[in-house]
Amino acid sequence: MSAPPEPIRNPDESQRPLTAHVISDADEALLLGRLRGWLDTDEELELDWRLLTEDDLAVRYLEMAQEEATLTRWSRAAEEAGDPLVTVMDEDPFACLAPNPRQRRWRARVAILARLGFAALVVWVLAVSLRLMLRPTPLGEPIGVITRNEGAAWEDPGQPGLQAPVHVHQRLRLKEGLVEVALESGLRVILEGACDVTFRSEREAFLANGVVAVDAPRGVTGFTVLTRRATVVDRGTQFAVGIDSTGAMRVEVLEGAVDTIVPRMMAESKTVRATGGAAVSLPVDSSEPRLVFGRSERLQFVRRALRQSVALASDDHYIRGGDGKPHVQQDPGPDGEYFVLKSDIRAAPDPRRRYDADRVRRKAYVRFDLAGLGPDPEGPATFSFFVLKPLKIYRSMDGRIAVYGLRGGYYSGPARLGTDWRETELTWFNAPANDVESAVRFTPEAYRLAEVAFNQTDPLVKRQMTVHVARLGDFLQDDGSVTLMLALAMQSEKGAQLPIAASEHPSVPGPRLWYTPLRAARR
Numbered sequence: 001m002s003a004p005p006e007p008i009r010n011p012d013e014s015q016r017p018l019t020a021h022v023i024s025d026a027d028e029a030l031l032l033g034r035l036r037g038w039l040d041t042d043e044e045l046e047l048d049w050r051l052l053t054e055d056d057l058a059v060r061y062l063e064m065a066q067e068e069a070t071l072t073r074w075s076r077a078a079e080e081a082g083d084p085l086v087t088v089m090d091e092d093p094f095a096c097l098a099p100n101p102r103q104r105r106w107r108a109r110v111a112i113l114a115r116l117g118f119a120a121l122v123v124w125v126l127a128v129s130l131r132l133m134l135r136p137t138p139l140g141e142p143i144g145v146i147t148r149n150e151g152a153a154w155e156d157p158g159q160p161g162l163q164a165p166v167h168v169h170q171r172l173r174l175k176e177g178l179v180e181v182a183l184e185s186g187l188r189v190i191l192e193g194a195c196d197v198t199f200r201s202e203r204e205a206f207l208a209n210g211v212v213a214v215d216a217p218r219g220v221t222g223f224t225v226l227t228r229r230a231t232v233v234d235r236g237t238q239f240a241v242g243i244d245s246t247g248a249m250r251v252e253v254l255e256g257a258v259d260t261i262v263p264r265m266m267a268e269s270k271t272v273r274a275t276g277g278a279a280v281s282l283p284v285d286s287s288e289p290r291l292v293f294g295r296s297e298r299l300q301f302v303r304r305a306l307r308q309s310v311a312l313a314s315d316d317h318y319i320r321g322g323d324g325k326p327h328v329q330q331d332p333g334p335d336g337e338y339f340v341l342k343s344d345i346r347a348a349p350d351p352r353r354r355y356d357a358d359r360v361r362r363k364a365y366v367r368f369d370l371a372g373l374g375p376d377p378e379g380p381a382t383f384s385f386f387v388l389k390p391l392k393i394y395r396s397m398d399g400r401i402a403v404y405g406l407r408g409g410y411y412s413g414p415a416r417l418g419t420d421w422r423e424t425e426l427t428w429f430n431a432p433a434n435d436v437e438s439a440v441r442f443t444p445e446a447y448r449l450a451e452v453a454f455n456q457t458d459p460l461v462k463r464q465m466t467v468h469v470a471r472l473g474d475f476l477q478d479d480g481s482v483t484l485m486l487a488l489a490m491q492s493e494k495g496a497q498l499p500i501a502a503s504e505h506p507s508v509p510g511p512r513l514w515y516t517p518l519r520a521a522r523r
Contacts, residue, residue, distance in 0.1 A: 023060050031061050035068050140168025143202040144189075148180030148310070148514070150382060150466045153193065162386075162464060162509055171198040174210070178305055187223055188215040192302050200226075213240040213302035216256070230282060230289070231261040237276070238306055240299045249282040252299055254306060262289050304380065304516070313503045313511040314481075315367040315421065321428030321436065338388060338499040340364075341401065341488045361439040364486040364500060365431060367421065368513045371480030377473025379516035383484055384466045386501040386508050387454050397498070398455040399491035403467045404446040405475040406433055406483035419477040432483060440487040447474070451489055454498075472515055482513065 023031075033039045034047055051058045142165040149162045155173035160166065166181050174193035181189045185202055195210025205212070206226045214223055215238045225232040225241050229249055232241055237256020243249050251260050253274045260280040263269045264287050272289045274280050281290045295303070318340055340362050366385070375381075383403065410432060412418035417430050429436060433445040452465045469475065475482050488498060503510030 023056060027057060027060075028064075031057075031064050034061070035065060139170055142167050143199060144181045144183035146179060147182045148178065148190075148305075149464055150178040150384065150514075151464075152177035152179050155196075163507075166199060168199060168201055171196070178301065180305065185223075186217040186220055188306075189213070190215075190302050190305050192305075207241060207243060209243045209245070211240065211242040211299060211302050213299075213306045214238070215306055229262065229287075233259045233261065235259060235273075240302050240306065242296065242299050244298065247284040250296055250299070251280040252296060252303070253278055254303065260289055262287060305514075308382075308514045308516050309373070311368045311370055311373065311513045311515065313366050313513075314369040315423040315426075316365070316500075316502050316511055317423035317426050318362050318364040319426060319428045319431050319434065320362055338502050338505060340497040340499050341486060362497065363431075363434065363440075363442075365421070365423075365426060366484045366486070366511045367419075367423075368482045368484075368511075369480065370476070370482060370513075370515065373480075373515075374518045375472055375476065375480075376516045376518045377471070377476050379472055381469040381472040381482075381516075382466055382514040383449075383469060383511070384464060384514070385486075385511045387463045387465060388499040388501055388508065397491065397493045397496050398453070399498070400451045400453050400489040401465065401498075402440060402451050402487050402489040403449045404433075404442050404485040404487070405449050405469065406446055406477070406485070408474055408476050410445055410477060410483075419479055419481050419483060421483075433485070440489055442485060442487075446485060449484075484511075484513075 030039070030043070030047055034044065039047065051061060144166040146160055146162055146164050146166060153175040155175050159172065166172075166183075172179070172181075172191060172195070174191050174195040174197075176193040178193070179191045181191070181199075183189065183202055189197075189205065190213040191197055192211040192213075195212065196208035197210070197212055198206045198208075200206055203222055204224045204226065208228070212225060214225065214234060216223055216234050216236055218236065221234055221236040223234040225234075227241070227243060227249060229247070230251075232239070232251055235257040237258055238254040239256075239258045240252045240254070241249070242252075251258060251274065253276055255276045257273055257275045258280075260272045260274065260282075261269050262272075262282065270289060272280050272291055274291060277293065279292050279294070279296070281292045283290075341364055366383075387401075406419070410419055412432070415430055417426065417432055419432065421432060428434065433443045435441045435443050449469065450467045452467060454463060454465065472482070475484075477483070486500065491498065501508040501510055
């Protein structure tokens, strides 16, 4: 039986000797670094765990700690005696690797600067990413044009007006009113405010909120309306999609078929097909679409607009008179591009202004020929026209335009034209239902539909006016025509003439009448 190993005598006799334990050189270096503070936090945590679980390593650590304490006392004693401690340094081969205090301070500063640089890089990357996400997507190629605008007010300035092109990636944020977009594929897309729609392509649009209706002509299918909760795919039909302020969604089918696809978590997407007369309801608190029947009041206006057709004015002209004298008929504007209104009836006459020698008044007539178009006499209609910059004036002008309709069943009298009048023969004295003694009134054969206010400023911004006709049959004549009249009920500037865009205008749409065909009303 061999004798136990000789204990290592510590130079300090006050310390209790320990039995020597052999470990690897790498562990020796780790323990020395632990004693002299060279390890980082992760290395210290790993070594602490090993000291708790490995007895040989823990015993050797205690031995090295005693040796380190002895060396520290020797160095202090040598320093007090004036020795250079060369012997002590030679016995410690790792002493040259220990960083001095200045190096440690520089390393700390470099670490702080590195962390700050990394944080700045992260902030810069996030800022660039956010800027790219918020930057509007450049507009693509034109895919359609706005063909209808009823009292439209946009959320953003500079939104397109009537006859303006619509591009790929264009976002239309309608605050109120009704807008129709005719796509190159033949589809009609109708927006009702408040509405937020982005056209992603000629066959796809994203609806964030509001109401949109789609009329797909025969043979055109696959137009898709995307929402946050579902995807609506057209299968050759007329349909409307509405999203209210709570997020509840409803899809109504007027004709044909529509697929509503609702994605669901942890399950396959659910597809519900609705045909004409049916609807798909998706409540805000459910991901299960339900097939329902009946019409929603929320979608009644786009349903009406979806069924309507438009008629352009066949004749539009103005008449001059009111001063008791006959007047030679004049063409409305250069090349007939507009007709004018003038009454000089002001709400607050200005006595300081000189008397206007031009006492000739002007009223306007517009005729729509609906013969052969089959309008529904019981259905509503919408009359629209554009007001242009006032003539003979270089400042703003405001006022009110009175709109009349020639009652149905009108017959021509002595020296009066009938309902088939033409703009080339219309005068102050032969115009149907004109009160020749009044600057603004008509005879009882005409019915006052409404008054619309205008406020035209300089420079010109053309302004569209719309008048709702509750029942078209009240003004539908035996020959299938409808005649509407306009007069200035009040104007702020005496002597000024208010032009209205005629059907011959080269850039501004002329008078239009939206009506419901009889075949659409029976659906």
